[in-house]
Amino acid sequence: MNDTFLKACRGEQTDYTPIWMMRQAGRYLPEYQAVRGNVTFLELCKNPELCVEVTLQPIDLLNMDAAILFSDILIPMEAMGTPLMFHEGKGPIFPEPIRTQDAVNRLRVPDPDAETGFVMETIRLLRRELNVPLIGFSGAPFTLATYLIEGGSSKVFWETKKMMFTAPELFHALMDKITECTSLYLQAQARAGAQALQIFDSWAGVLAPCDFEEFALPYVQRIINDLKDTGLPIIYFANNGATLLDLSVQSGADVIGLDWRINIGEAITRVGEKAVQGNIDPFALLLPEAKLRKRIQGILDGARDAHGHIFNLGHGIHQFTPPAQAKLAVDLVHELSAR
């Protein structure tokens, strides 16, 4: 069992810097495309055998130091009773956006074992196969709320902010319900065997710090507090969150995820006694070997004083990334960080 990743999460000494990549089970791999060619995205998410297969691919092919459950952050939102569709190339769509108290009242808090049992089954199956730690995950409440309120992805989040600024009680009522659902969902993942949990706040970066503090952070804190008894390391990743780092530390997470926009050394100064995860620009995987080596060395040097460092991309790996370049990055991190 390779437990380098878990040691780094806890800030313990490791023989080298562990690496995994957000979206490592994904479209850049022809092996993933082959599986995905026969099923829709939602069918794949709900099929434990296929989820296991694609989760394992980057571990076997690229030698990652951690696996992350293949799933989607919106799976538990669908289980709350909101119809969800994925249109090829268009991202997720909720045809019935949640914008009224009635709509919030109609949302259910699902039993995660009963209604998203396929996720828990995937975790149980994976634990039998894996020789690296398994990361479970969820979206953060603010990010999940944006999808429900906007009815899908958004560029500017007009409807979300309109609700925050003109109907804050309604917004908080929605956040309450999403938080309860998410907390139970992650607790179920822990029971099923997840060995670390990452909370993805993909859209937190659209909030001013004062709004993040009022509308988003308290809900992340509640979830992480609920997870204390599991003893699992919790990773909180607020994408585009360089100006939210001081607040993100207050989430209670053990590891702070960093996007590529900030120098990792500066981030570590602000994060203090927490482990960090990140943070190469995913597109920098395109660099020729000599430059990629230099870029990775720079991040490793910058993370010298971290209380634990897990190497990762600053965002999900892009679908057009050549797998050989991803493999090269993994090998370089292992080589350059060997102690």
Next chain:
Amino acid sequence: MNDTFLKACRGEQTDYTPIWMMRQAGRYLPEYQAVRGNVTFLELCKNPELCVEVTLQPIDLLNMDAAILFSDILIPMEAMGTPLMFHEGKGPIFPEPIRTQDAVNRLRVPDPDAETGFVMETIRLLRRELNVPLIGFSGAPFTLATYLIEGGSSKVFWETKKMMFTAPELFHALMDKITECTSLYLQAQARAGAQALQIFDSWAGVLAPCDFEEFALPYVQRIINDLKDTGLPIIYFANNGATLLDLSVQSGADVIGLDWRINIGEAITRVGEKAVQGNIDPFALLLPEAKLRKRIQGILDGARDAHGHIFNLGHGIHQFTPPAQAKLAVDLVHELSAR
């Protein structure tokens, strides 16, 4: 003549904090929509009389302390010889993206007075009408390059970064040419009568600091250096650029624009002896009066120690903003900052 804005740019004492809003001449105003209803966006941009009319609207209606030329950052790119189209609701499209050395070679460096004379004419006409300072503007080379390389707007800038990381000489050749064009374009605006110049780096925030330093900043520096002789205050706005502030200061600009993601007090600490412009979340204009007052007071308090502060939004005003709320914000800034 109300020169409060120009004084603030130079860090001089003012009777109150001046305010203008990015995209203040725009779709949220019914008066703008009425003009726009009869012409396409590009026709409007190329018609000096109509440009004057829409530029003046927010000055008259909302009592702004500065006017900004109505135009589009891509106008000089079209003059370089790349066909440009605007599709309703889809943003700009360059049907012939620039991705090869041949395509770069074919770009011309236009004479701004001859080929974008309508912009200069708009400036001359506006100066006769205005009793507040007139801001001219351009895009920054990196931002302009993304449009040319991607062929329009982009979410992730794959083509741009692919060129940066795999064909850096080609990228720099394109940046060189755009920079020459932009520098001449802003110099012509200064000759025509612009009293300050803002450089919009709308997409700089997708770059890691090391890449901003290598691929974007040197070109902004070159333009600002070329403008030294004009004596005009230069505003540099790198959107989503909180982690680029230390580098942005090195651009040579007199005023650093701030988006809403950063506490203005923290930004001022990092910016040092420069004036700042910003930075309320444009969507916070939706707040009810008492909360809007508190939010504005917080920004004014945070900017207490600034070496000059121009109040602005952290991004362009959103098209669905009620004009009465924008007016309320202007009045509140004037009231709360009166010394």
